[in-house]
Amino acid sequence: TIKYSNDDNTNLNACLDHLLRLLSRKDKEGFFQYPITDQLAPGYSQIIIRPMDFFTMKKKINQDEYLNILEFRSDFELMCDNAMKYNRPDTIYWQAAKKLLTTGNKLMNKDKLLNFRRTIE
Numbered sequence: 001t002i003k004y005s006n007d008d009n010t011n012l013n014a015c016l017d018h019l020l021r022l023l024s025r026k027d028k029e030g031f032f033q034y035p036i037t038d039q040l041a042p043g044y045s046q047i048i049i050r051p052m053d054f055f056t057m058k059k060k061i062n063q064d065e066y067l068n069i070l071e072f073r074s075d076f077e078l079m080c081d082n083a084m085k086y087n088r089p090d091t092i093y094w095q096a097a098k099k100l101l102t103t104g105n106k107l108m109n110k111d112k113l114l115n116f117r118r119t120i121e
């Protein structure tokens with residue numbers, strides 16, 4: 001028997017994989033590739049309630065946990081906001097997050113996405 005996967009997810013997941021690769025490539029130092037441990041960042045788990053990283057986002061794509069690009073985008077923004085909350089502005093992590101967020105905003109411009117969503121509805 002042929003297994004028909006839910007086509008929407010296939011298209012959406014292909015698109016999210018593409019966005020993830022483009023964003024992940026910007027993180028050359030690997031600061032956003034994996035969950036941050038308290039060993040790496042003292043007290044991190046007390047300060048950041050909802051941690052997020054590219055590896056977790058990749059898992060969520062594979063488990064069809066994103067219904068649309070906006071949900072993916074909010075996890076990306078959460079990841080950057082966490083870094084700009086835990087780290088001070090004069091750190092390499094804060095500055096890397098700021099730059100990454102700019103790239104993400106260009107790729108996933110909110111207005112464009114909302115208009116796009118209107119066109120396919």
Ligand SMILES: COc1ccc(C(=O)NC2CCC2)cc1-c1cc(C(C)=O)n2cccnc12
Binds near residue numbers: 030040083093
């Ligand atoms: C997966 O997270 C990481 C992985 C590797 C490194 C790393 O290579 N740090 C070396 C560069 C100067 C020490 C840093 C981090 C890291 C990311 C972050 C973020 C994103 O807040 N962070 C904050 C405090 C201390 N370390 C980190």
